[in-house]
Amino acid sequence: MQYQQLADEIIAGVGGRENVLSVVHCATRLRFKLQDETRAQTEALKANPGIIMVVQSGGQYQVVIGNHVSEVYAQLVARHNVGQEGEPAVAVKKEPLFARFIDMVSAIFTPFIGVMIATGIIKGLLALALVLGVMRPETGTYQLLFVASDGLFYFLPILLGYSAAKKFGGNPFVSMAIAAALVHPMMIAAADQKASLRFLGIPLEILNYSSSVIPIVFAAWVASRIESWVHPRTPGAVRNFTTPLICLMITVPLTFLAIGPAATWLSQMLAQGYLLVYSLSPAIAGAVMGAIWQVCVMFGLHWGLVPIMLNNLATLGQDTLLPLLMPAVMGQAGATLGVMLRTRDIKTKAMAGSALSASLFGITEPAVYGVTLPHRRPFILGCLGGALGASVLGFWHTTIYSFGFPSVFTFIQVIPASGFDASVYAAFAGAAIALVFATLTTWAWGWPVEKPVQPKVAEETSEVSAAAPLMQKDVVYSPMSGSLLPIEQVADETFASGLLGKGAAIVPTSGRVVSPVNGVVSSLFRTGHAIGLTADDGAEVLIHVGIDTVKLDGQFFTPRIATDDRVAVGDLLLEFDMVAIQDAGYDLTTPVLVSNSDDYVDVLTLTSHSVTACAPLLSVLK
Structure with missing residues (x-):
């Protein structure tokens, strides 16, 4: 779609x-x-x-x-x-208050979280390069890559100022100006020198706010409240500069006098509180986090932990919470792998394969929602694997030194400046335990025993009849001539994964599309590149000419029918200019799918090589 x-x-x-x-x-x-x-x-x-x-x-x-x-x-x-x-x-x-807190955190951090993860990966790669001796810190190459990895985190208050103001309804550039004042070189130097400064005779507590999280969020909220009061009470002719002027004149001093020190104290208490809970039993803390992390992700509650991780990095220079989450990701990856190895259903296997690769890089939603959670037991076994693996990381105090989200890249981010130690090896061991446990248990007990499925390819329609003598079948004929391609090999994950239905793909040799069924044209896309048909027997067939050809906006496509027209097998539906579409850089591979495949026992492909228009293409088993 x-x-x-x-x-x-x-x-x-x-x-x-x-x-x-x-x-x-x-x-x-x-x-x-x-x-x-x-x-x-x-x-x-x-x-x-x-x-x-x-x-x-x-x-x-x-x-x-x-x-x-x-x-x-x-x-x-x-x-x-x-x-x-x-x-x-x-x-x-x-x-509710908690719901508003989660919504606020996700809105503030979501816009740049991907870039922050990327910079964390670069920092991890640099740490690995130093340990392996392939790079030295005094070289220009190292220093340039280091500032690329550290610049965003150092000036994090400025980014937070922008996104926080957007969330609170204030002027984002006012909050960015406040954040810039917090990390201005003059203030950083004053903090380093412990200089004694006063504002209107009031002593200032100058702190280093680089990489800080909480102070600018509070400051942005205060500035937005001031702005909401001042803006409507200011003459329209001058409000564009007087409102920011008043906000800056009030909020910047207030931040250095009160908001910043109070928020910094809160940051330190939050970090120390986390360390206290963690120190009671790191292994148990790991088991709990490894078990519940995916549940938190499902409901969006994981955003509540992001400020804790960032605050730990800003306050302590390291974090032990984030590594505990990596085995939870590997547990779901293992459960997905177990499903992929166990199932005989081509659609489920393809979905599990694509979800597995995404999971290894920290994107577990396709695995959870598409593979493990719908069948419950694989999801539970994945969470148990995450708990076992994370308890190992907790016991050995595995620590991360740059921000990221749990994934395979976490391995390089837990390397300390002193080089590989037991905590690093524990990361590999914990991930392996989670992955292997979830894979084996899902394969053994997490998936129902399936009866052998019939072969997906049969050379003749009669072979399908012999393979399934008790099943009724309907035939979908080929809408064009060309060479056949398994749907799993289509260069579009939406089609290849089977999410839109089972079927086959054709690389056309002519620019004509004819009806593959007797039925009605149920949909004709505005751009003419795709047609939906409802067969008299109930099969819903989608013909999608080319990959991403919707971007042509109808150019080179000439429909010969309209929505609700009745058609018979062989009736001309569409003509398209093959040469022009290929010259424009588009792949002409055409998926032909039974979009309501779930309503049938199976959809089998009747040939494995080339096909001509109106020849049998798919068999729909009832």
Whole structure:
């Protein structure tokens, strides 16, 4: 399903544009704030093949899309004029305090979390290079890469100032100016020299606010409150500069006098409180975090832990919480691998394979929502594996020295300046325990025993009849001539994963598409590149000419039918200019799918090489 249509269906499913207060996105999901969640059509959205799962948590209505969420978000913004909180002029309803806290944290950190993870990975690679002796800290190469990895974290208050102001409804550039004052070289030098400064005779406590998290968030909130009071009371001719002037004149001194020291004290208490809890039993702390982390991710509650991790890094220079989460990721990866090895269902196997690779890099939503959670037992075994592995990391006090999200990259981020030690080896051991335990237990006990499935490819229709003599079958004929390609090899994960249905793909040799069934044209995409048919026997067939050809916006496609037209096998549906489309740089591989495959026992491909138009292509077993 193309991103434009999916964006339209999501907007309709959440209750329409007028029901959307705001929307942001993270790595895999759209996070809506809705005026009224009861207006959302949750079950219809869950049934949409382009959506993995819908989660309502933390005051957010979360639509899990997958790795292409940014493209869907771009279409939402372009086609429906929705965006981040603060942009829509709709009153936000009251939410429970904890839900508002989670929503606030996710809105503040989501916009730049990916870049922060990238810089953490660079810092981990530099640590590995130093340990292996392939780089020295005094070289220009090392120093240039180090500032690339450290610059964002050093000036983190400025980024937080922007996103916090957006969340609180203030002017983001005012908050950025406040943050810049906190990390100005003059103030950093004064803090290092423990200089004695006064403001209007009041002594200042000068602290080093580089890499700090909490002070600027409080300062941005105060500035937004001042702005909301001053702005409407200022003459329109001068408010563009007088409102920021008043905000800066009040908030900057107030931050250095009170907000900053108080927030810094709170930061230190938070870090010391975490260390106290962790020190009681690191192994038990690891087991608990390893077991519940994926549950927190499911409901969006993991954002509540992000400030603790960042605060530990800013206050202590290291963090022991984040490493405990890595085995939880490996546990779900192991459960997904166990499903992939155990199942004989091609669609499930393909979905598990793509979800496994994403999980190793820290994106577990496709694995959880698409593979392990729907069958419960694999998800539970993955959480148990995470608990076992994380207890090992906790026992050996594995520590991380740069920010990231738990993934395979965590291994390089736990290397201390002194080189490899027991805590680093414990990271590898804990991850291996989680992965292997979840894989083996899922393979042995986490998946129901399946009866052998029939071969996916049969040379003749008669072979399918012999393989399934008790099943009725319908035939979908080929809509074009060309060479056949297994659907799993299509260069588009949405089609290859089977999420849109089972079928085959054809690399065409002519620019004509004919009807593969007797039935009705149920949908004709505006751009003409895709056609949906409903056969008389009930099969819903999607013909999608090319990959990403929706971007051509109808150019080079000439439909010969209209929606609701009745067609018979062989009737001309569409003509397209093969040469022009290929010259434009597009892949002409054409998926032919039975989009309601779940309504049938199976969908089998009847040939394995080339095919001609109107020859048998798919057998739909009832």
